[in-house]
Amino acid sequence: MQWIYKFNFTSAKSLSKMDSSPPHLVLVMSIEVKSTLAAPKRIGGMQSPAFVLTAVGISSFMVTLDVTAVNVALPSIGDMFGLPLSALQWVASAYTLVFASLLLSAGASSDRWGARPVFLGALTFFTLASAACGLAHSVTELIAARAVQGLGAAAILPSSMALLTNAFPQASQRARAVAVWSGISATALVAGPLIGGLLVQTLGWRSIFFVNVPVCLVVLSIAAISAGQPATHRRAFDPVGQVLAVMALFTITFSAIEVRQYGWTSPAIVGALAIGVAASLLFLAVEHRRREPMLPLSLFRSGTFSASVGAAFLYNLSYYGALFVLPVALQAQGYSPLSVGVLLIPMTLSTAVFATASGWIVNAIGARSLAALGMLAGVLGAAILAVFGFTFSSMSVGGLLIGMGGGTLPLIVAAALSSLPPERVGVGSGVLNAARQSGGAMGIAVLGALLQGATLKAGLALTMIAAVFLAGAVLTFFFMREEPRPK
Template sequence: MTAVPETSTSAAYRSTGVPAPPAAPVRSPRHTAFALAAVCLGFFMILLDGSALNIALPAIERDVHGSMAALQWVVTIYTIPLASVLLTAGSISDRWGARRLFVFSLAGFTAASLLCAVSPNLSVLVVARFLQGIAAGGLLPTTLTIIARTYPDPIERAKAITVWGATGGLALVAGPIGGGVLTELLGWRSIFLINVPVGLITLYLAQRYAAETLRRASRPDLPGQLTGIAALSAIVAYLIEGGSLGWASPLPLSLLALAAVAAAVFLVVEARTSHPMLPLAVFRRAAFSASIINGFAFQFGGYGMQFMLAIYLQQQWGLSAERTGLYFLPFSVAWVFGTIVLNRRLVHRGPRFLLWTGALSSFIGAVLLLGVDDQGTWPLFVLGTALAGLGCGVFSPSLNAAALLAIDPAYAGLGSGVLNTARQVGMAMGVALLGSLIGMHDTLLGLRVSVVLVALCFFAIIGLSVAYVPRKETA
């Protein structure tokens, strides 16, 4: 009998004493290509929806007669459930299978998008966005799991993940421009409506070509999930309503108190349960904690800035949605260039170098934005946002690498989940706080304070990366 050669994967499992999982089914290049197309389209839809919506917000405000606080809820009511279910989605994927959860979540996202498009009023739109966020939270973690199952060879898998990452970059470019064009030509509802045919095509590809992943038993942490959602929702609601009603008003103060109580209960639950959603012990490593803070600061600064500036250009400069999208073109193109070209060329220097150099570029860009005032200062806007986008493109792909270098390999999945949750929380809080500031009576002062907060986020990434992220050769 001919001996079957031992692969590096099976050898790695043998060395740990853990039985190796069954090999992935051998599939034709056509099948794997269509499976990759399915997960990339799903990932593209999630990112495109957010970046395109920022441009359309003033049009939504005019159509449904909402306030600045209402606009913030349209964005954050999507991000809160997305961030809240990311960790639990991993355990659901383990029990159901990643492809099954991907298909189920994609169907929900597509249906919720249709509900957004036909929403008769703001209340229905907010509910539909909430459902979109839940579906996106189930969709996002499954994309890389399906890629790993589809491409068992490490080299081919790395190429597939590069395509997946480039898809996210394309969504950043297409979002502001496509959102502006669609809003001007067909109205803001078309931003959601376009998800329907794309979602149906993606569903077909996933069902037909994607292979199911392995299933194993896991126990969800329902008390931790519920208290975590309550704490996050309450603090974001405090930031939104505080900017609208006044920070010391009864409702915002009540929300702040609720957030504090829910957060305290969450910490107690996670410390005592045998299967915590968020094991607190992982934060004992300073390098990992620093990476999590970096992820939060990145989304707070990078995406909060995009939301805030899109509102400012249309409300203060009087630009159309289409022209606003064009103003963001240097930001988006620089981000993609930083990700696809610079990050790949400099990756041998290690995540620490990429983090602090990229964050430095973004910090300089944010400082330049302090000079933005009326439309005559557009060169500062273009240069500042381009430098910020370039820096984000350089360092954002290295956030995962830095977090995984700082955590035990046995907790790699958990570490990635915690980082992505922190990033989504940062985005929700960035939109909430910066949106409240840009809605101040003195809009220019609100802009300046917002930009200072964005600059501080990028400066924090520089300091934490230099102080705690290990060098490549000592990782």
């Protein structure tokens, strides 16, 4: 999907007007263009919100794709290195663990050093690490390269949100841009296994990493030319806060990843959770005392930002939990992998459509009401599946409704971005995405425990998903407000 631009040439300088209607058009450019959008700050080159959205959208697609596509390649990787699937878990987990652990620190770095250089540097890291993954001669090398990939991905996400906010300063246009970005991410989530399977089957497992390289080089070129530089604010470095934030996120995410293997009562999981909780409390104490903290706790005085962070956690816990529970439960009842994919089409398609359309609908009824309605649809969908089971009819209707709940993400993100001061968009995005990753990991850990050894507990898992969707609806409707971004 592209934004529509029309240019009327009246003099040496042209005036462009952005048409708000969706899908396709042709972008006509002159040598010098002046847009009616509030002009973002930039460093050289041309400034084009459409190109910024393209770069941010594709980079988000690649980051998400590398979460889902790799799982399909694990059997082939195991065959090549002569290892069982159980020994390959960290090929997938190394990326997720580093990614989740560094989101908050990466967001603060984006505010401190500038979103544009951080985005370009992170994308370069991601590209080089992708090439290293494809060239790996051992599982150890592959896991190490995947960890570096996760580092790049962690910095891409918050810096890209800052670039997007800078390119679309008006709230209504930003809501549409975030909706397009979210639709692209949702597409990657759905397309990951399909793209991964096609690449592995035709070109081998290394191709799922090599394909990143040319795509990322194109994105680097687009971003270097078109991305403006948001204002930077060189605050004092907060090394203690950085270390504690990474320690807290690392140990909590590690616990969520490994709990299915070790169990909730194992010393490793209990110890990691204890360290995570202690590090979190110390982090809050340190940030409260610091004169220039990495994460100003004053951000949470905004009811909209606090509600958005909580809703982001609940969103990933419920929706990603559904994406995990349904394939496992369906295959346990005898459905083939292909049949599972077909049965999930209504849910995944509904997510992409609702997420993208929300950017245009939100101006009519507001983000708060639309997000609450979407999550209530998720409640109804999960309840239908919990009561009626996994028939074609129930999966079609229930999946469609759960997908609407999954499409609320751009509303949550847009509300959070609008509540942040410009100089804190990076760290604010880091907090939001860290909450999402924590919610997703926790959802898989808790719901996965319900499915182990007793498929009849799928109904209980779906009931929990419905309850979490309901909590998200209550949180967004009663605590989220339509706040203008502070000047």
